[in-house]
Ligand code: FAD
């Protein structure tokens with residue numbers, strides 16, 4: 001029986017990062033993973049493959065819509081779907097192998113198989129029982145469906161099936177206008193599929209700033225995505241090769257149907273904790289199936305910790321990673337910390353959408369006095385030069401102190417630009433701090449500075 005300081009269950013971004021940090025802090029560490037490859041949902045069937053397909057299909061869109069404008073003439077490339085999927089698989093393999101390398105480098109044992117916790121201090125993998133002073137559960141999440149809709153990963157797919165369809169469908173219905181629905185819906189729309197997104201609420205991307213929701217939907221519509229809003233999907237029926245989606249409009253209860261070759265169910269994900277034995281151990285869970293933890297990521301059972309998608313909070317890879325590092329530090333007797341107020345969210349469509357901190361709606365609800373500094377990418381020379389002038393930076397700051405409370409960006413490289421604001425918020429920066437910082441010209445990031453200037457005496461190029 002092997003003995004460890006820490007055994008991590010699950011090798012997604014939460015688990016593998018926790019394992020690496022534990023090893024770096026001198027703890028003898030193992031990580032249990034039941035998949036054939038490391039990296040979890042994110043590297044295998046989430047962030048990474050979806051970004052590969054977004055990248056490839058974005059390039060096609062550029063070739064079809066913008067190349068000729070720049071004097072690059074000729075037929076737009078033809079799509080070789082099998083090759084595109086091979087490219088995606090290579091990207092995934094490169095990344096998952098990279099984690100294997102990091103495990104070896106940090107002397108972390110990969111215990112292959114599905115783990116369970118027969119009692120605190122013990123982890124069972126296959127027939128072997130290993131001892132661990134501390135256990136970190138990082139078992140992640142799985143797709144969740146809605147009543148009347150059964151995912152068969154054939155005609156009715158989750159994101160996992162949608163990343164690996166045998167052919168590009170002619171018609172796709174996406175249930176849910178959240179992050180998965182819009183990212184993968186965009187991929188297929190660019191590849192020529194007629195995509196219709198059916199959303200229960202009246203706005204896309206629930207929880208985002210209202211200005212972003214409105215403009216984002218307008219831009220996606222312009223690109224060719226169809227939306228049916230305020231519609232509750234009742235059921236999906238399938239024949240051998242077709243699916244029929246029945247939905248009810250919430251405003252008048254009228255029912256209608258849509259035909260599709262493929263239906264993508266993107267109505268959220270739920271924590272995955274099956275087979276771990278948490279119930280028998282008496283580990284407290286929330287009504288939504290999340291493992292409950294204290295501020296040190298420890299559950300009510302001493303020595304058992306939990307992080308990532310399996311616990312409360314946004315289901316994001318970087319949130320899981322941060323918790324992984326912080327939990328490892330707490331176990332090693334250090335002061336692990338995650339600032340949940342400054343976790344950015346990014347949607348990797350074109351244009352990208354990025355946000356951090358409070359939305360304008362939240363500030364209104366809190367009754368807080370705030371200022372808005374907004375700057376359109378149309379006023380940014382670099383964005384205009386590359387035909388990406390759609391969108392804006394919106395900065396929300398405290399009316400009195402000028403301190404940054406939130407930022408919402410829709411436009412080129414939004415997912416990278418947001419981090420200037422994240423760092424600023426960590427340091428308690430004001431809009432003036434950003435406005436007084438020299439930004440290189442011509443860069444997209446000048447739009448962030450201009451939004452900060454707009455919180456004071458005014459943007460220059462607006
Ligand atoms: P996971 O990544 O789910 O990893 C958990 C691992 O634990 C899995 O490999 C599982 O096999 C293993 N496991 C579970 N139980 C056991 C057991 N008993 N024994 C052994 N192993 C076990 N987030 C972003 O931040 N950016 C993105 O761009 C992004 N894109 C996404 C795209 C898609 C299509 C999807 C589905 C998700 C995306 N996410 C994205 C979300 C992101 O993937 C998750 O937030 C992240 O993977 C959570 O990390 P985790 O370590 O908590 O769990």
Ligand code: NAI
Nearest residue numbers: 176177178179180181198199200233266267268269315346
């Ligand atoms: P989501 O929670 O983002 O969106 C689900 C959507 O489905 C919501 O808009 C909801 O109103 C709608 N919905 C729910 N029930 C419905 C019904 N009956 N009919 C019609 N619409 C319905 O969930 P999603 O997109 O599945 O993503 C899951 C998780 O994965 C998210 O929490 C996200 O954080 C993560 N993710 C992150 C990415 C990123 O960071 N770029 C990319 C992809 C996923």
